[in-house]
Amino acid sequence: MSVMREELHHLVDRLPEEKVAPLLRLVRDQLEEPPVVRDLPFIGLLRRTHAAAGAALRTVSPRGPGQ
Structure with a gap:
């Protein structure tokens, strides 16, 4: 390895x-x-509680999941 590469x-x-x-x-x-x-710094964000998942669904669909 050259001196410049080492540096x-x-x-x-x-x-x-x-x-x-x-x-x-x-x-x-x-x-x-x-x-x-x-x-992939967002990997830690994938772990959620059931309450957080439910809140996220209510945010997306005010009538609840699947409606």
């Missing part, structure tokens, strides 16, 4: 996580590769 690797390792994705897009743009979707 780039070292610098990227020092970046805070939220700055890695924009840099990764910049590098991929240089390679003209299609974007890969991997960052």
Whole structure:
């Protein structure tokens, strides 16, 4: 590995996580590769209680589910 690649690797390792994705897009743009979707921060939002699910349904349909 060249000295410049080693330095780039070292610098990227020092970046805070939220700055890695924009840099990764910049590098991929240089390679003209299609974007890969991997960052799924919403996963934790999928777990809901029955009460929250019912409230969501009432928000969508004031008459209740299936009506």
